[in-house]
Amino acid sequence: MENEKVIDQLLDAALMHVPFDGWGQASFDAVVADSGVAPDVARAVCPRGAVDLALAYHKRGDDQMLRRIHDEDLSALRFRDRVAAAVRFRIEAAEDKEIVRRGTTLFALPQYASDGARAIWGTADKIWTALGDRSDDVNWYTKRTILSGVYSSTVLYWLGDESDGNQATWEFLDRRIDDVMQFEKVKASLRDNRAFNTVFAGPLALIGKIRAPSRAADDLPGQWRNR
Incomplete structure (x- = not known):
């Protein structure tokens, strides 16, 4: 809990510096001094x-x-x-587009790309878990x-969106969700297709052994069903 209070102090101070200086050493030094x-x-x-x-800000x-x-x-x-609403809630949680833009730039760097990917995956996991x-x-x-x-x-669309109330972003989000639902319908039709299941019986059996990771794990590995 004590660490969380310290991080909150640092983040509150960061809101004044990151839009101008980014998530770099100079900004961090200024944040520490001001906090x-x-x-x-x-x-x-x-x-x-x-x-x-920056990762603490994402969290x-x-x-x-x-x-x-x-x-809600x-x-x-x-x-x-509900999924669309959750994504919208997450985007609306950002205090400043420029802070997010600076974070996007940071995590586009090769040495930090895995951190950015993990953060995004974590957001998606939290949404699905919260929605049951x-x-x-x-x-x-x-x-x-x-x-x-x-x-x-x-998020990338939102960063460039200048429409009133970010309405263009929410319409873009709805289109992406619709695309996902179409994909799910295709998956369901293939799952019920006897010919498809016969031809791909081997790969499907292998895929059927994949399990979600244990919640105790931090690195989100996969595991196999017991034979």
Whole structure:
């Protein structure tokens, strides 16, 4: 809990610097000075400096999204609309487009690309889990992979959106969700197709052994069903 308070102090100070200086060393040094956090303490909670602070900022947005999902009554919505609402909540959790743009630039760098991919995957996982996903097979992976793509493409569209109330972004999001639903319909039709299941019996049997990772795991590995 103490670490979380320190990170919150750093993030609050970062909101004034990152839009101008990005998530870099100079910005991190200024954040530490303005926050009143001792430099050694700041380094203890953010060993990689601005990179870890950027990831903490992403997590803050995830947490805000989750609170909104739990606070809002989504029960009357179709499931596809619940997913769209969750993605919208996540984007609306950002305080400043420029802060997100700076983060996008940071995580586009090869040395930090895996951190960015993990953060986006984590957001998709949190959305599916909050909406009650119970899949424990290969669908666990496909749902999160597809939603990661929807979320990241919508964020990129939003960064360049100058429409009133970001209306163009929400329309773009709806189109992406519709594309996903069409894909799910194709999957369902193939699953019920006897000829397809006969031809691809071997690969399908292999895929059927894939399990979702244990929630205790931090690196989201796959595992096989017991033979």
